Structure formats: C-alpha cells, structure tokens
Amino acid sequence: MKKRLATLLLCLAMVFTTLTGCGSKSEPAPSGSTGDANANTNTSTSEPAAAPEATVATTGGIIRSVEGFAYATLDPHKDYNSWHSQKYGLTESLFKLGDDMKIQPWLAKSLEIKDTVAVLTLNDGVCFSNGTPLTADMVKRNLERLSEVNKRFKFYANFTMEATDDKTLTITMPEVMPTLENEMASPEACMLDLDATTDIDNAPISTGPFAVDVFIPEGDITLKRNDNYWGGHVNLDGAKFFSMRDGQSKLMAMQNGEIDAYDSLSATDIEIFSAEPDRYQLFSVPSQARTYMFLNPKTVPESVRQAVILTVDRESISAFMGGTVSPSYGAYNESTPYGKVQYPSIDLAKAKEIMEADGYTLNSNNVYEKNGVELPTIGLYCYAARSIDSMAVLIKEQLTNSGIPAEIKLVEDPDGTYMTDKQYDICFYRMTTDKTGDPLAFIDGVVRSGSYQDITGYGNAATDAQIEELRFTIDSEKRAEIANAIMQDYTDAAVFCPLVTYNRNIVMSTGVTHFAETNPYEFYTLDANTTAPSQK
Amino acid sequence: MLKYSLKRIVKLIPVLIAITLIVFTLMYLTPGDPALQKLTSQGGEVTPELLSEVRHEMGLDRPFIIRYSSWVLNVLQGDLGNAYTDDQPVVPKLMKALGYTASLAIACTLFSVIIAVPLGVYTAIKKDSLFDNIIRIFTFTGNAMPNFLIALLLMFLFCIKIRAFPVIATASLKGMFLPTLALSIPMISRFARQTRADVMSQLSEEYVIGMHARGVKERVILFRNVLHNSAGSIITIVSLQIRVLIGGSVVTEMIFRWPGIGNLMMNSITARDFPVVQGAVLILATLQILVNLLTDLSYFLIDKRISLE
Numbered sequence: 001m002k003k004r005l006a007t008l009l010l011c012l013a014m015v016f017t018t019l020t021g022c023g024s025k026s027e028p029a030p031s032g033s034t035g036d037a038n039a040n041t042n043t044s045t046s047e048p049a050a051a052p053e054a055t056v057a058t059t060g061g062i063i064r065s066v067e068g069f070a071y072a073t074l075d076p077h078k079d080y081n082s083w084h085s086q087k088y089g090l091t092e093s094l095f096k097l098g099d100d101m102k103i104q105p106w107l108a109k110s111l112e113i114k115d116t117v118a119v120l121t122l123n124d125g126v127c128f129s130n131g132t133p134l135t136a137d138m139v140k141r142n143l144e145r146l147s148e149v150n151k152r153f154k155f156y157a158n159f160t161m162e163a164t165d166d167k168t169l170t171i172t173m174p175e176v177m178p179t180l181e182n183e184m185a186s187p188e189a190c191m192l193d194l195d196a197t198t199d200i201d202n203a204p205i206s207t208g209p210f211a212v213d214v215f216i217p218e219g220d221i222t223l224k225r226n227d228n229y230w231g232g233h234v235n236l237d238g239a240k241f242f243s244m245r246d247g248q249s250k251l252m253a254m255q256n257g258e259i260d261a262y263d264s265l266s267a268t269d270i271e272i273f274s275a276e277p278d279r280y281q282l283f284s285v286p287s288q289a290r291t292y293m294f295l296n297p298k299t300v301p302e303s304v305r306q307a308v309i310l311t312v313d314r315e316s317i318s319a320f321m322g323g324t325v326s327p328s329y330g331a332y333n334e335s336t337p338y339g340k341v342q343y344p345s346i347d348l349a350k351a352k353e354i355m356e357a358d359g360y361t362l363n364s365n366n367v368y369e370k371n372g373v374e375l376p377t378i379g380l381y382c383y384a385a386r387s388i389d390s391m392a393v394l395i396k397e398q399l400t401n402s403g404i405p406a407e408i409k410l411v412e413d414p415d416g417t418y419m420t421d422k423q424y425d426i427c428f429y430r431m432t433t434d435k436t437g438d439p440l441a442f443i444d445g446v447v448r449s450g451s452y453q454d455i456t457g458y459g460n461a462a463t464d465a466q467i468e469e470l471r472f473t474i475d476s477e478k479r480a481e482i483a484n485a486i487m488q489d490y491t492d493a494a495v496f497c498p499l500v501t502y503n504r505n506i507v508m509s510t511g512v513t514h515f516a517e518t519n520p521y522e523f524y525t526l527d528a529n530t531t532a533p534s535q536k
Numbered sequence: 537m538l539k540y541s542l543k544r545i546v547k548l549i550p551v552l553i554a555i556t557l558i559v560f561t562l563m564y565l566t567p568g569d570p571a572l573q574k575l576t577s578q579g580g581e582v583t584p585e586l587l588s589e590v591r592h593e594m595g596l597d598r599p600f601i602i603r604y605s606s607w608v609l610n611v612l613q614g615d616l617g618n619a620y621t622d623d624q625p626v627v628p629k630l631m632k633a634l635g636y637t638a639s640l641a642i643a644c645t646l647f648s649v650i651i652a653v654p655l656g657v658y659t660a661i662k663k664d665s666l667f668d669n670i671i672r673i674f675t676f677t678g679n680a681m682p683n684f685l686i687a688l689l690l691m692f693l694f695c696i697k698i699r700a701f702p703v704i705a706t707a708s709l710k711g712m713f714l715p716t717l718a719l720s721i722p723m724i725s726r727f728a729r730q731t732r733a734d735v736m737s738q739l740s741e742e743y744v745i746g747m748h749a750r751g752v753k754e755r756v757i758l759f760r761n762v763l764h765n766s767a768g769s770i771i772t773i774v775s776l777q778i779r780v781l782i783g784g785s786v787v788t789e790m791i792f793r794w795p796g797i798g799n800l801m802m803n804s805i806t807a808r809d810f811p812v813v814q815g816a817v818l819i820l821a822t823l824q825i826l827v828n829l830l831t832d833l834s835y836f837l838i839d840k841r842i843s844l845e
Contacts, residue, residue, distance in 0.1 A: 069806075072619065072621055072622035073622045152586065217624075244704070248691075249704075256699075256702070258702055258703050451583065
C-alpha cells in the first residue's frame with residue numbers, strides 16, 4: 001500500500017513536471033515572447049539570463065527595460081501614449097526639452113513667431129523609418145489629427161496652417177500664442193507617416209531611431225533599429241520593454257540580469273543597487289512632478305499659514321523617503337528664469353516670531369493659544385497615493401512638535417473634490433508643474449481665478465490681468481519677469497507650499513549609456529546613442 | 537437532472553439583473569472621475585471646460601438611469617461596451633484574460649487535488665506518525681502564508697538562487713509553473729487538511745469497522761467507501777477555491793506577469809476604466825453562479841441519494 005501510494009504520487013508529480021517543464025517556446029506568449037523577432041538577442045525570456053558580470057559598452061545588441069503600465073495602443077496622438085512611444089525612441093516631437101529644460105530643435109529647426117503668425121521650419125533630412133521624407137504638409141496633417149483625437153491639443157484646430165514648401169509650415173493663429181514652441185515640445189507633437197501607416201494602434205511609422213517590431217497590446221514591446229534614421233547611426237540593434245507592474249519583480253529581474261535598466265526605483269531598490277557600484281550605475285535627477293500643499297485661508301489664519309510653511313522640514317521628508325524625492329522650494333526649478341521665487345527653508349525661530357506677533361503663545365501642553373483658547377487642530381487632508389500620506393504623517397509630527405496641532409484626514413477621493421469644494425484646512429496635491437519648459441500652464445491652471453485648482457480662492461482681478469499679459473507676451477525674459485511677479489504674490493499670500501519634487505531614479509547595468517539619465521522629463525529614454533551592456 | 541439544470545439557469549436571470557444593477561451602482565458611486573483620470577494621468581493641468589467636454593464625450597454627464605439602461609441593453613446584445621483607455625471592445629479583452637485565468641485555475645486545481653488528496657488520505661491513515669506531523673507543519677504554514685509572500689519566495693528561490701526559471705516569465709506552460717505553484721501551496725494545504733479530517737472521520741465510522749471485521753481489503757474500504765463518502769466535503773472546498781481562482785489572483789498575476797483577469801482588472805481600476813471593470817465583474821459573477829450549479833450537480837452525481845430538489 002505504502003509503495004503504491006508513493007509510486008502514484010511520484011508518477012503524478014512527474015506528469016505535472018513534464019507538462020510544465022517543456023514546450024515553452026511553442027506556446028503563445030501574450031505578454032512577451034510571441035513573435036519575438038529579436039531571437040538574436042541574449043535576452044531570451046524563456047531561459048534565465050546569465051548573471052551580468054563585468055560588462056562593457058559596445059554598439060549593437062539589445063537593451064531591455066520595463067514599463068510599469070500596460071497600455072493597449074501605440075497611437076501617439078491619443079491620451080498620453082506618446083509619453084511611452086517617445087521613451088522607446090519610436091516617435092520624436094517637433095522640439096525637445098534638454099537636460100537644462102531649455103527647448104532644442106528636433107524634427108523642427110526653428111519656430112519664428114511674429115504676432116499671430118508662426119513659421120515652422122523642419123530640420124534637414126528628416127524622414128520616417130520607411131525612408132519617406134517628412135514634409136510640412138505631413139506636419140500639418142499630423143497636427144490636425146492631434147487636435148481631433150486629443151482634447152488637450154484641440155487648439156491646433158483653430159489654426160490655419162499652410163505648407164509653404166516641403167520644409168516650411170506657416171501657421172496663422174487666432175491670437176498670439178507665445179507657448180506654441182513649448183506645446184510643440186510635448187511628446188504628443190510627434191509625426192507619423194499617415195499615408196503609409198496601416199495599423200496606427202500597433203505599428204505606427206514614425207521618425208525615431210527605433211521602429212516597432214512586435215507590440216502586444218497591454219503587454220511587451222519589441223523595437224528594431226530604424227536603418228533609415230535621419231539623425232545618423234543608431235547604436236543598438238533593438239530594444240525590448242517588458243510590461244511589469246510589480247516593483248519586487250523588477251528588482252529581481254535586474255538582479256538576475258534579465259533587464260539592463262529601469263526607472264521609478266523605490267527607496268529599497270536604491271539601497272540595494274547602490275551597494276554594488278561595480279554592477280550598477282545609479283542616477284537621480286529631480287523631475288518636474290511635485291507635491292505641494294494648499295492652505296485654506298478661510299479656515300487657517302494667515303499667521304498660522306506662514307508658520308506652517310516655515311515649520312515644514314522638506315529635507316527630513318526627503319531623507320525619510322530614501323532618495324525618491326528631493327526638497328522643493330518653488331513651483332518651478334530654480335535654475336529656470338521663471339523659477340526665481342523660492343520659499344525659505346525651515347525657520348522655526350521665525351515661525352515662532354510670527355505666531356507670537358499675532359498674539360499666540362505656547363501653553364504648558366506645547367500648543368499655541370490665543371486669548372486662552374488653544375489653536376484648533378488643523379486637518380491635513382490627503383489621499384493615500386504616491387507616498388503623500390507618508391509625507392502628511394511627517395508634517396503632522398513637525399507641526400505638532402512646534403505647537404501647531406494637526407491631524408491626518410485620509411480621504412478616499414482620488415479626484416480631490418474635497419479640495420475643489422474647499423472642505424479642507426491643508427491639503428496635498430501632486431502635479432507636473434512644468435511640462436513644457438514654460439510657466440504659463442501651472443499659473444493658468446492653479447493661480448488664475450476660477451481655474452480648476454484655484455481652490456484657495458486666491459484668484460483676483462489684478463493677478464488675472466498679469467496672467468493675461470503673460471499669455472500674450474512673446475519675449476522670454478519678459479515672460480519670466482511676469483511669472484516671477486505672479487508667483488511672488490502667490491507665495492506672499494501663504495496659501496501654497498511646495499514640498500517635494502519626485503526624482504527620476506534610474507538604474508543601469510554597467511555598459512548602458514544614454515538612457516536619458518540626466519533629463520528631468522520622464523518621456524525621454526532611448527536615443528540613437530543608447531548603448532547596451534555586452535559580456536566581456 | 538437536465539430539467540433541474542434548466543430551472544436553475546432560468547432562476548439565474550433575476551440574479552443577473554440584480555448583479556448588473558449592483559455592479560453599475562458600485563462603479564457609479566466609486567470615487568474617481570474617469571475623465572479626470574484620462575486628462576491628468578501624467579499629472580498635467582486641466583481646465584473645467586476641458587473636463588466637462590471630455591466627460592460629455594465619454595457619456596459621464598448623462599443621468600444614472602440612462603447610463604444604466606443603455607449599458608444593460610447593450611449587455612443583452614453581448615456588447616459590454618468599449619474600454620475608456622483605448623476605445624477597444626471590452627468582450628475580447630475579457631475573453632483573452634479569462635482564458636489565461638482559467639488555464640491557471642485549472643492547472644492549480646488539478647495540481648492541488650492530485651497532490652493534496654493522496655497526501656490527506658495517507659496522513660489520515662498514518663495519523664500522528666512522523667510523516668503526518670511533518671505534513672501538518674507544512675499545511676499549517678502553507679495556510680498561514682499570504683500569496684504574495686509565497687510568490688516572492690518562489691521567485692527568489694527558483695529564479696535568483698536555482699536559476700531554473702526567468703523572473704520575466706511568459707504566458708507559456710513553463711511560465712505557468714511558478715504562478716501555479718504559488719497558488720497551489722495554500723490550496724494543497726487546505727485540501728490536504730480537509731481530506732485528512734474527512735477520511736479520519738470516515739475511518740472511525742462503524743461501517744468501516746464492520747468491513748474490516750468481515751475481512752474486506754483495506755484498499756477496497758479506502759477507495760470504494762471512505763473516499764467516496766468523503767468526496768462531498770472535498771468537492772465543496774475545491775469548488776470554493778475554484779471560485780476564488782476564477783476571480784483572478786491579482787497579486788500572483790502581477791508578480792508573475794500572468795495576463796489574466798486579475799491583472800486586467802488591476803490595470804482597469806487604476807485607469808478608472810469602468811466598462812472593463814463592470815464587464816469583468818459581471819462575467820465573473822455569472823461564472824461563480826455557474827460553478828455553484830456544477831458543484832450542486834456533482835453532489836448528485838456522487839451520491840444519488842441526494843435530492844436535486
């Protein structure tokens with residue numbers, strides 16, 4: 001009986017092992033390997049990769065990375081798909097934003113704006129991956145399509161566009177739009193060969209150094225070198241991005257040598273990779289995504305708001321978050337001409353001085369009181385995402401220790417209606433404050449009266465007039481001057497407090513280069529110069 | 537039995553109508569505006585005018601009853617609508633994901649039953665032996681450990697240490713091994729414990745003692761009588777686990793990149809893609825009811841004394 005049972009168990013285990021242990025290559029692989037034409041890569045997903053020992057950069061080869069979100073279409077004009085396609089080196093916009101956040105020529109050489117007329121000149125020799133040259137007329141058609149399929153860019157529909165010749169597009173606008181060049185630096189302003197592309201969702205033909213080899217909707221994407229790349233020689237043979245959400249799996253895939261680089265590292269990832277500098281290169285650059293606080297002037301007195309702003313210790317928040325964020329003292333990067341308005345760092349003495357000047361004194365419970373009445377507890381309203389709740393906990397501690405009672409109010413409301421309904425004392429919000437290297441978008445969306453995020457009720461006629469002036473000012477120095485003036489007033493009102501900037505943390509195996517590791521924008525990754533590691 | 541099955545299926549109709557209403561209402565009441573998510577998923581700014589325009593385009597500004605009735609009418613025609621994220625029909629997406637989830641569920645169930653039932657029987661026969669005690673420790677541990685921990689430990693062991701499998705798995709038979717194992721370990725633990733308890737209970741019954749006294753072979757007693765009589769409760773626990781598996785194991789699917797229904801729902805919930813979530817919940821609820829029906833029928837097939845009515 002014993003023997004028979006044991007034999008039965010053994011046989012069953014063998015059957016299962018046989019069933020699961022073979023034939024993986026002949027099976028369909030919806031999340032990766034089906035039709036993986038890059039069989040020449042050393043990146044087989046069905047076999048474990050060898051541990052990446054000492055590596056050197058070479059030309060050729062395949063780079064492998066991961067994509068944290070599964071998306072169903074590559075159509076770069078729709079939604080935010082171009083943020084991914086541009087990362088892959090599949091699409092390129094008319095202009096690009098450099099590491100210094102300044103606009104640089106890309107597909108377009110220049111844009112000259114004179115009043116309501118703009119003249120766009122294309123760069124020399126730009127062509128699609130099928131060899132077809134990019135013409136001004138194709139740019140016009142692409143911008144028209146973008147305005148039709150993406151509501152955020154519908155303003156292009158109001159333009160009259162005319163291709164003066166193959167390389168020149170004349171754009172007549174209903175009113176002056178100084179930020180047109182910035183808009184054209186958005187990833188969405190990329191160009192497709194609309195005549196040759198037959199499957200825009202899965203295989204758009206574009207201008208980047210790579211072309212689609214295999215795209216699995218909501219799965220992996222395999223790219224091959226664009227041999228017709230207008231920008232010159234492309235180092236890599238191709239690239240592969242695996243769709244992978246789980247952070248631990250990404251970490252283990254990197255440790256196992258199955259991927260060569262990825263971004264959005266957690267604090268734990270940073271700690272692990274930094275322990276092996278021979279194998280991994282770590283880069284950290286502040287992005288343009290910031291978390292900031294709004295302080296409600298209707299429920300929190302001005303002196304308390306000012307004290308709160310001076311009490312927040314961004315450095316310790318940043319330290320607690322293990323390198324995933326950097327302290328932020330302004331809505332924009334201070335290196336930009338329009339980012340000169342920066343908040344002071346923590347100054348507890350000054351905070352106390354402000355409180356005392358307004359009649360508050362610290363009582364025996366270490367809580368400020370005025371006329372014998374304790375300062376009411378301030379509600380810190382937040383939504384538990386992107387570590388905002390952790391920041392709120394730290395801020396609560398900092399405020400409480402300084403005599404300003406605070407409590408966390410976690411709100412299950414991702415749309416932040418409690419903010420727009422002004423039902424808060426202090427609330428938190430995360431936003432990309434500078435998407436295109438210009439201050440208008442943030443000011444227009446947050447400071448202007450009646451704007452979606454004018455939730456503090458700060459908006460006023462004088463500021464609105466300044467914003468309108470900014471909207472139509474072409475001169476960049478003058479724009480910066482106006483933006484700094486607006487932000488100075490906004491800062492002085494003590495209703496807004498920047499907290500942290502999220503870092504673009506990138507890990508790359510030794511040998512990987514040009515992974516956009518120094519660019520603050522997350523929509524750049526691969527380019528023609530990117531190299532992959534190869535075994536010595 | 538056919539008549540009974542048809543009657544049960546007819547009775548499903550009001551249940552399904554109630555499910556559609558509950559699903560739609562829950563999605564309607566869930567915080568999170570799909571239009572806002574669509575416009576600001578990368579953190580960009582939005583104007584009230586733009587938000588209102590996109591909400592109108594997505595039909596989100598229509599009254600609840602209009603939206604619900606329109607959705608139900610489409611569902612009756614087999615159309616679960618288009619996804620918000622890519623404007624593609626929901627049905628093929630769900631069917632594809634369901635296929636993967638079903639294959640994982642079948643593999644897990646078979647694997648678990650094949651391992652757990654003999655294990656349960658053997659430990660019942662060898663009650664309190666060293667082997668029994670070892671298996672009890674394993675089943676206690678397997679029951680107590682959360683799935684994500686098992687999945688990560690397996691990944692660490694098989695991918696990083698033994699290097700028998702890649703971390704980046706594909707949806708192939710080989711890629712199925714680790715998620716199957718991760719989901720099976722707790723299932724084996726539960727099934728083995730249940731089988732052990734049932735078999736032990738049967739072994740102490742008078743009919744077993746009587747059969748032993750009459751000199752009936754132990755093998756016959758065990759396979760023809762004891763296991764047969766224990767089958768009901770084993771089927772109950774297996775069907776409960778199948779229902780859990782059909783719902784998709786979000787964490788396991790995410791960790792092993794298994795493109796099943798759990799993964800799809802997680803992506804859709806993150807993107808506030810309500811048509812996909814609604815469709816998935818509706819289909820899963822229907823499947824759960826069908827599994828219930830099959831379970832009831834299996835009781836009858838095993839023991840004809842059980843009345844279907």
